[in-house]
Amino acid sequence: MATAVSRRRIPDLLSRRNGAGPSEAIECTARLGRRTKHLVRRLAPGDVAVIDHVNIDRIAAEELIATGVGVVINASPSSDGRYPNAGPLLLAQAGIVLIDAEAGDPFELLADGERVKIAGGVVLAREREVLHGHVLGVEELERRRDEQLQRVDEALAEFAENTVAHVRQETDLLTGSVEFPPTRVNFRDRHVLIVVRGDRHRRDLKALRAYVRDVRPLIVAVDGGANGVLEAGMKPDVILGDMDSAGDESLRCGAELIVHAYPDGRAPGRERLLEMGLEHTLLPAAGTSEDVAMLLAYEKGAALIVSVGAHFNLIEFLDRKRGGMSSTFLTRLRIGEKLVDAKGVSRLYNPSSPFGPLVLFLAAFTILLAIVVITSPALNDLVQLIWLKIKIQLGL
DSSP states (O other), rough: OTTTEEEEEEEEEHHHHOOOOOEEEEEEEEEEEESHHHTTTTTTOOOEEOOOOSSOOHHHHHHHHHHSSSEEEEESSSOOSSSSSSSHHHHTTTOOOOEESSOOOHHHOOTOOOOEEETTEEEEETTTTEEEEEOOOHHHHHHHHHHHHHTHHHHHHHHHHHHHHHHHHGHHHHHHHOOOOOOOOOOTTTTEEESSTTHHHHHHHHHHHHHHHHOOOOOEETTTTTHHHTTTTTTOHHHHHHHHSSSSHHHTOOOEEEEETTTTTTOOHHHHHHHHHHOOOOEESOOOHHHHHHHHHHTTOOEEEEEEHHHHHOHHHHSSSSSSSSSHHHHHHGGGGGEEEEEHHHHHHOOOTTTTHHHHHHHHHHHHHHHHHHOHHHHHHHHHHHHHHHHHHHHO
């Protein structure tokens, strides 16, 4: 099979190149994609994922791990030291060989679907070495993380400055100036579950099964979050985003589609829906799609907004590839107490047992039957006769 991983001995010079002892080569298929979230759809167990991802975040790492890849070759620094991103360490701890390319661009030197051999940081294709890089191990990444945690105040200061710089551009989110289009779905006085492709969103959806079953909230999936909703056996009522991460199956599931466009009306994601012939609505607004989804639910009168996979802590904010996250702060200021994180709901919500009503019914029926038998002489004699026959049959 093309995705199978085989190991063969190669000359010791490959391992000596990386300062290691003799090792075994990993032979597998290279899959190339500069956007990690797009590449993971094409990866199979044992593949080599060739990416171009500065500061691999937790979400990307978990998706790569889920595909079963054996090696990840990164054309960019997996961690540039600005802040303690969790992705590289997660990959290494999962047993995936993580290589930061040091000489040459992997996207120019390798072809998609090409068979390659890898030993240490050396990559061979077509029976010759095409590139080499630095293998990031668990010990090194743990040491880097500890050093970065000591300097996290520097990243926070830069983050705060950039966020303030963006606030003036996105004040419409706070003042309520965004014009939200009419929707088929009625949000008024409903609980709304907003699912974002984020940290452990699949795990949170599983924890919320009882809540979803009992409360039946509206489900608004933000772009790739729609894939997670379907995987959890649920169906989104609305899909909102730039439509670059949601799968074709998700987009065709019957949910109302709202394309998040730039404030000037540009909407690159609209082209895909036009090609698929899917009806949709355009929503121009500043900020991130997850923030716009929360504001949509709030402005449409939702009673409670429960977020799954959204960003709530500092490291998650820093993992985002934006200079600032002003829209996130402005959105939370506007929504206030209506916004609840899924983790809080799963801890506080006490689901009712599905067998509770049945037990109560049986208990009430038994009591009623006993009263009828006691108060009716004919039924009382019949019950005694049946009981006598049972004792005779059992030899009592």
